[in-house]
Amino acid sequence: METDRARLASRGGEDPDRRTASDRDRRSGTPRAEEPVIESRDLSVFYGEEQALQGIDMSIPERRVTALIGPSGCGKSTFLRSINRMNDLIDVARVEGELYFHGKNVYDDDVDPVALRRKIGMVFQKPNPFPKSIFDNVAYGLRVQGKDDDVERKVRTALERAALLDEVEDRLDESGLDLSGGQQQRLCIARAIAPDPEVILMDEPASALDPVATSQIEDLVEELAREYTVVIVTHNMQQAARISDKTAVFLTGGYLAEFDDTSKIFENPQNQRVEDYITGKFG
């Protein structure tokens, strides 16, 4: 009985209007239109003795693309992985400070990282489909999250949103590993959005792809921002300029040098070192 009721409730919750309903709640809570979904306060991450992030303060707005850029080893990926607590999986990693998701510190003792990651999906640098069929890849998240009613439809919807359905429609039972690199990455995006998270983290999702596949991913990112909050790490400054609304520039040592609207960062950066980086003087 209990589970039936829970399932009914969650089925209702997966309808498209749930999002608008919860938005309305949120909006009524605060007058600002751009309430941050994710907010870090004085967030530092250490790998053993080494400090990879130095007291980061950042507010990530809802349903926008926020790009994290900076030279190698600047901590941008570390920041991304601290949002859904993937750093927990690294034994030597230690986090100080706070990171709020809808006002709740995700490093509080009562937060379950498994539940957190169900709200915050992730796409990795190298496409990493499971050695399973295309269908089972997309269905995996739905199944582990118990959202496995109407799997068929949800899988097709996710593939369609990831702009992959047309290419794989008649071979959903073939292995995901048989797809091309770009298709595999879109498959991984479909897999991440199938369980309908609120935020999607992307860790250099196009760095292993050719230019055509890269531009497909970029189009997709802009499309996804209509429904999801997207945080994307990229090495490619042009990419950040093309697709993001907000840009955070990290500099070597794990410092956040500047965080602002993308247009402002690229046209009129306040920080001299950011300007040097943007104009290609180093990095």
Place this chain on the structure above:
Amino acid sequence: MSVDPGITAATSAVEDRKNDLVRYVFASCALVTVLTTAAIVLVLLEGAVAFFRFPDVTVLEYLRGTEWSPVIRPRSYGVLPLIWGTLVITVGSALVAIPVGTATAIYLSEYADPDVRKYLKPTLEVLAGIPTIVYGFFALSFITPIIQRLFPQTGTFNAAAGAIVVGVMIIPMVSSLSEDAMSAVPDSLRNAAYGLGATKVEVSTRVVLPAALSGIVASYILALSRAIGETMAVTLAVGMTPRITANPLESMQTMTAYMVQIGISDVSVGSIGYQSLFAVGLTLFAMTLAMNLISLWIRSRYREEYQ
């Protein structure tokens, strides 16, 4: 005429001959194992042919008969009781080794701290190094008394104790090879699953285990083929009574135990009992060879290719 820029004849003729010699020494060492295998097969075949040449013995009776008594009259030559004994031990040991070995592999690969793994894996592999006769005594003096306390009708020699002890013996094979297969699954797959909100159990059982399945199944088959060939422990624990019975608390006889029995008995060379050794040996060889080939086939056929 072109000039030689110093890239010809780096070595002298003597050195060339030395290189050739070394190559032949290595090759002949490799040849030793191949020749030994071939010789064993030939000896088994020759002895088995001699066995089936005896007027009372027919291949048909050998393969279908349910009584085995080639030495003691009334003689009968059906090998099925021995195959049955071997089968009971093999299946019984698989029931012990597959669950325990697989769970151990999951623990070692997914849960254990690196420090724990560093000590636990070699310790497990020590299990594999204990002489099998020691396992036999362990079964007789430790496992059988426990079974007898639970089921008083249990004989001194019984199949259950043999199956359990062989199962323990092959756990390291299952756990070690399965752990290798699971550790080879790239972390990117684990991260993908964690990123989707999978729990540790789900990552282990629904991502890592299926991705490593070919290696895991191959380890099962290798371990089972070891169980089929296991000799001293089952000779001691299971006894020497060839019979087809479903009761694991009774004594049985495996093919290997029969071969020990003939090997240490006073049957004369060339007699029917002596020749039966080769027929049983050939049957055993065929069974383990088939298992090893299946294992090879599974590993090459179902190997997952990761980038």
